[in-house]
Amino acid sequence: MIAKKYKDMLGKKSVIREISEYGGQRAQEIGYENVFDFSLGNPSVPAPRIVDETIAKLALQGDSLAVHGYSPSLGLDSVREAIAYSLNNRFGMNYSKDHIFPTSGAAAALAHAVRAVTEPGDEVLTFAPHFSEYYPYINETGAVLKVVPANVENFQINFIAFEKMFNPKVNAILINSPNNPSGVVYSAETLTRLAEILLAKEKEYGHDIYIISDEPYREIIFDGKKTPYTSKFYANTISCYSFSKSLSLPGERIGYIAVNPACKDAALIVDMCGQISRGIGHNCPSSIIQLAVAEVLEQTSDLQVYEDNMHILYDALTEMGFSCVKPDGTFYMFPKSLEPDAVAFCNKAKEFDLLLVPGDGFGCPGHFRIAYCVPTEKVQRSLEAFRKLAVYYNK
Amino acid sequence: MIAKKYKDMLGKKSVIREISEYGGQRAQEIGYENVFDFSLGNPSVPAPRIVDETIAKLALQGDSLAVHGYSPSLGLDSVREAIAYSLNNRFGMNYSKDHIFPTSGAAAALAHAVRAVTEPGDEVLTFAPHFSEYYPYINETGAVLKVVPANVENFQINFIAFEKMFNPKVNAILINSPNNPSGVVYSAETLTRLAEILLAKEKEYGHDIYIISDEPYREIIFDGKKTPYTSKFYANTISCYSFSKSLSLPGERIGYIAVNPACKDAALIVDMCGQISRGIGHNCPSSIIQLAVAEVLEQTSDLQVYEDNMHILYDALTEMGFSCVKPDGTFYMFPKSLEPDAVAFCNKAKEFDLLLVPGDGFGCPGHFRIAYCVPTEKVQRSLEAFRKLAVYYNK
Numbered sequence: 001m002i003a004k005k006y007k008d009m010l011g012k013k014s015v016i017r018e019i020s021e022y023g024g025q026r027a028q029e030i031g032y033e034n035v036f037d038f039s040l041g042n043p044s045v046p047a048p049r050i051v052d053e054t055i056a057k058l059a060l061q062g063d064s065l066a067v068h069g070y071s072p073s074l075g076l077d078s079v080r081e082a083i084a085y086s087l088n089n090r091f092g093m094n095y096s097k098d099h100i101f102p103t104s105g106a107a108a109a110l111a112h113a114v115r116a117v118t119e120p121g122d123e124v125l126t127f128a129p130h131f132s133e134y135y136p137y138i139n140e141t142g143a144v145l146k147v148v149p150a151n152v153e154n155f156q157i158n159f160i161a162f163e164k165m166f167n168p169k170v171n172a173i174l175i176n177s178p179n180n181p182s183g184v185v186y187s188a189e190t191l192t193r194l195a196e197i198l199l200a201k202e203k204e205y206g207h208d209i210y211i212i213s214d215e216p217y218r219e220i221i222f223d224g225k226k227t228p229y230t231s232k233f234y235a236n237t238i239s240c241y242s243f244s245k246s247l248s249l250p251g252e253r254i255g256y257i258a259v260n261p262a263c264k265d266a267a268l269i270v271d272m273c274g275q276i277s278r279g280i281g282h283n284c285p286s287s288i289i290q291l292a293v294a295e296v297l298e299q300t301s302d303l304q305v306y307e308d309n310m311h312i313l314y315d316a317l318t319e320m321g322f323s324c325v326k327p328d329g330t331f332y333m334f335p336k337s338l339e340p341d342a343v344a345f346c347n348k349a350k351e352f353d354l355l356l357v358p359g360d361g362f363g364c365p366g367h368f369r370i371a372y373c374v375p376t377e378k379v380q381r382s383l384e385a386f387r388k389l390a391v392y393y394n395k
Numbered sequence: 396m397i398a399k400k401y402k403d404m405l406g407k408k409s410v411i412r413e414i415s416e417y418g419g420q421r422a423q424e425i426g427y428e429n430v431f432d433f434s435l436g437n438p439s440v441p442a443p444r445i446v447d448e449t450i451a452k453l454a455l456q457g458d459s460l461a462v463h464g465y466s467p468s469l470g471l472d473s474v475r476e477a478i479a480y481s482l483n484n485r486f487g488m489n490y491s492k493d494h495i496f497p498t499s500g501a502a503a504a505l506a507h508a509v510r511a512v513t514e515p516g517d518e519v520l521t522f523a524p525h526f527s528e529y530y531p532y533i534n535e536t537g538a539v540l541k542v543v544p545a546n547v548e549n550f551q552i553n554f555i556a557f558e559k560m561f562n563p564k565v566n567a568i569l570i571n572s573p574n575n576p577s578g579v580v581y582s583a584e585t586l587t588r589l590a591e592i593l594l595a596k597e598k599e600y601g602h603d604i605y606i607i608s609d610e611p612y613r614e615i616i617f618d619g620k621k622t623p624y625t626s627k628f629y630a631n632t633i634s635c636y637s638f639s640k641s642l643s644l645p646g647e648r649i650g651y652i653a654v655n656p657a658c659k660d661a662a663l664i665v666d667m668c669g670q671i672s673r674g675i676g677h678n679c680p681s682s683i684i685q686l687a688v689a690e691v692l693e694q695t696s697d698l699q700v701y702e703d704n705m706h707i708l709y710d711a712l713t714e715m716g717f718s719c720v721k722p723d724g725t726f727y728m729f730p731k732s733l734e735p736d737a738v739a740f741c742n743k744a745k746e747f748d749l750l751l752v753p754g755d756g757f758g759c760p761g762h763f764r765i766a767y768c769v770p771t772e773k774v775q776r777s778l779e780a781f782r783k784l785a786v787y788y789n790k
Contacts, residue, residue, distance in 0.1 A: 140674025279535025
């Protein structure tokens with residue numbers, strides 16, 4: 001008897017993946033260069049050369065038993081120490097290795113963090129627009145994801161809706177800044193107000209409430225801005241990081257959990273993550289990849305292309321009449337669709353070989369996501385298609 | 396509120412890990428060479444040079460976006476095809492890529508397989524002696540692990556006890572051959588009889604029953620013997636493999652599920668594994684490691700040392716009066732302890748700086764495990780300590 005739950009999930013495959021698969025087929029028909037596929041958040045710039053040189057060095061010159069041997073269930077100590085040291089330098093924190101847990105990317109980090117701080121049936125609140133995969137990540141833990149409607153003016157937090165949805169079953173708040181799909185960074189004001197509300201709610205309900213801060217785009221930030229570091233605003237914060245975007249290593253499944261040392265039971269939560277791994281068969285990311293990233297923590301890929309692409313698209317689309325909150329970072333933007341039904345709008349866009357993702361799956365209908373992690377020349381060539389789409393709606 | 400379940404698990408940490416940690420401390424006191432640590436099943440021979448050369452080649456010469464890019468949720472097609480081709484050649488099967496799902500080692504393979512073919516509350520039967528980590532792997536899926544008592548004469552299956560424990564809630568049978576901790580390979584007769592019983596039970600209960608075949612030691616086999624391939628005996632078989640032992644890559648977390656093409660819903664089970672991954676944050680093993688092992692599927696580390704160690708230990712221990720079923724493979728053996736309480740026995744052994752693991756955690760009290768994946772010269776030097784231990788009990 002195969003499991004009904006997972007069989008049923010097959011009927012609800014990722015919309016993004018389906019659009020991307022269509023893009024692959026369409027490319028075979030009319031040529032890859034003629035499909036403006038903005039569907040997938042897959043980095044378009046290579047990993048820094050130093051990453052590959054480090055991997056090769058470890059493989060060819062390292063002690064095989066050390067490089068490829070079992071990692072302790074909490075990750076390699078040297079890697080945990082290097083991550084703690086780097087975060088302390090960059091964000092003025094005081095992590096030790098006991099607060100760091102290497103994970104298979106941000107997906108595993110989120111799945112572990114939610115398992116660690118919720119009981120089945122507890123609620124996790126997140127804010128629209130949100131990454132569509134939060135549903136499987138959170139709901140499979142036994143907790144229940146609830147989505148606070150968007151503040152569509154600026155994609156900061158809709159605090160009025162947030163406070164209305166709060167209740168004693170809420171044990172964790174999941175935030176994502178810089179945000180997929182809006183590209184917006186939560187301001188210091190937003191994080192300060194969020195922290196104030198949570199402290200008050202902790203007191204009112206008599207239990208801890210954790211922020212799970214999903215930060216894979218932390219390093220992709222435009223116009224010289226900074227991403228406020230969530231843990232500086234709220235003690236009970238668990239940061240979830242991935243090197244997928246900053247080092248262009250999405251296939252290597254490497255990231256970490258960093259539990260704020262001021263968080264209640266901080267080191268215990270990390271120890272528990274080791275136990276959570278036993279049950280889900282995770283057992284640490286690849287040891288050679290752990291060792292490699294630990295040597296290049298201050299590096300990033302050449303991320304300038306994303307900023308260039310954003311400016312080209314933002315300037316052109318707003319000039320064409322699109323309404324869009326300007327991204328602070330990431331490689332996404334999230335304009336309003338030119339008809340209320342974003343699914344219909346994205347289907348229309350397909351006729352111009354523009355592959356866009358409707359906002360419905362991000363909890364924010366009436367918008368669409370552009371993933372502009374593509375070569376700049378393709379962004380430039382896509383403007384003609386966007387213009388035709390705008391003309392169609394404005395005719 | 397941190398999760399009670401995982402906090403409680405911290406009190407039940409792996410006994411093996413604890414003994415191994417003691418070994419590390421003791422080594423600091425009296426020198427690493429003087430501690431005969433037979434606790435951990437960690438390969439003692441390096442990965443084949445070709446593995447490291449392949450990793451380095453992919454890193455330095457590969458297309459970064461292809462080598463490090465997102466793997467599809469079912470794994471890289473080229474890797475799945477290579478694995479299917481190799482298994483077909485070696486075992487006369489007819490797998491296609493649609494039957495193969497790359498996993499983060501055997502742990503993830505088992506966790507996925509059980510999730511795919513059981514509903515919460517279903518029973519999974521396994522046979523003592525069994526790998527102690529089966530409890531967290533299986534029970535975290537929602538299924539319930541039940542252990543059939545050992546046939547201590549030869550560590551084949553105790554069919555009388557097995558049939559008594561069978562009931563309609565049993566949906567999967569978990570076997571491990573070559574076996575950790577006994578080193579025994581299930582014979583063709585054992586697998587034939589197992590298959591006959593399962594076919595009869597499927598008919599009796601009117602539902603499918605799957606064999607989940609845990610095969611990480613398949614390649615470590617002594618005296619020119621062969622490991623019968625479980626899928627050749629029973630259609631509804633899901634093989635779970637890991638390269639941890641055959642290629643000495645335990646830290647790289649790389650293995651796969653191979654669903655017998657004759658298995659009911661074979662390709663559907665693989666598709667479901669992709670959905671299971673979404674929920675547990677697994678999302679494929681490292682892409683560069685997937686690509687590397689796919690190029691060296693017919694290779695192994697130099698495994699001769701394990702066979703040499705087995706013969707030295709088996710001959711010496713039986714000569715000293717230990718009673719032991721002779722291993723067919725792996726790097727384990729599982730003799731009877733010299734007093735009924737194997738925990739007390741292993742504590743006594745510690746006084747001679749012999750680190751052994753009591754059989755209780757393997758579902759088989761009165762025995763102990765020797766993990767002889769250590770250098771041969773150390774095995775030879777350990778014999779004096781075993782002799783002193785035997786003399787203590789025989790005095």
